[in-house]
Amino acid sequence: xxxxxxxGLEWGRVVSKLDELVEKYAEExxxxxxxxxxxxxxxxxxxxxxxxxxxxxxxxxxxDRREVERVRRNYLIKKLxxxxxxRLDAGLEDVIxxxxxxxxxxxxxxxxxxxxxxxxxxxx
Numbered sequence: 434x435x436x437x438x439x440x441g442l443e444w445g446r447v448v449s450k451l452d453e454l455v456e457k458y459a460e461e462x463x464x465x466x467x468x469x470x471x472x473x474x475x476x477x478x479x480x481x482x483x484x485x486x487x488x489x490x491x492x493x494x495x496x497d498r499r500e501v502e503r504v505r506r507n508y509l510i511k512k513l514x515x516x517x518x519x520r521l522d523a524g525l526e527d528v529i530x531x532x533x534x535x536x537x538x539x540x541x542x543x544x545x546x547x548x549x550x551x552x553x554x555x556x557x
Contacts, residue, residue: 454478454485458540465531467545476556477547478540480512485540493537495529508543513552524549 455478459469484490494500505525509515528545547553 451475451478451485454540458538458544461534461538461541462544465541465545467531467548470553473547473553473556474540474544477544480556481540481543491539493539493542495532495537495542501525501529504542504546509546509550513547513550513555515550515552 452475455471455475458474458478459471462469462474478485481491493504505521509521509524510517515521524546528542528549532542532545547555
């Protein structure tokens, strides 16, 4: 397929917006020193659907206890199938301590949680 470049047209691969975002999230994880499994990261991103493209929804407000409770209930319990125990709170705190940036991307946050709870199998 011909794609446009600053120097003109050339043969290459068209990169989707999702692929661009996955690359950005992979860099974020690399900066944290976390090994990146790109197929899993892409599956996490794809699972969030349109949420990725809405500025506010694409981020997790870890300082907001209601937001953290929604992540706990909707992601850890419903999506990952974990039981509602104190272990979930410890895992959330671990991820919040690791991912200290003010702007926490939801995909990266969810990837870290899936990794922390060893639930990548949900995305295979």
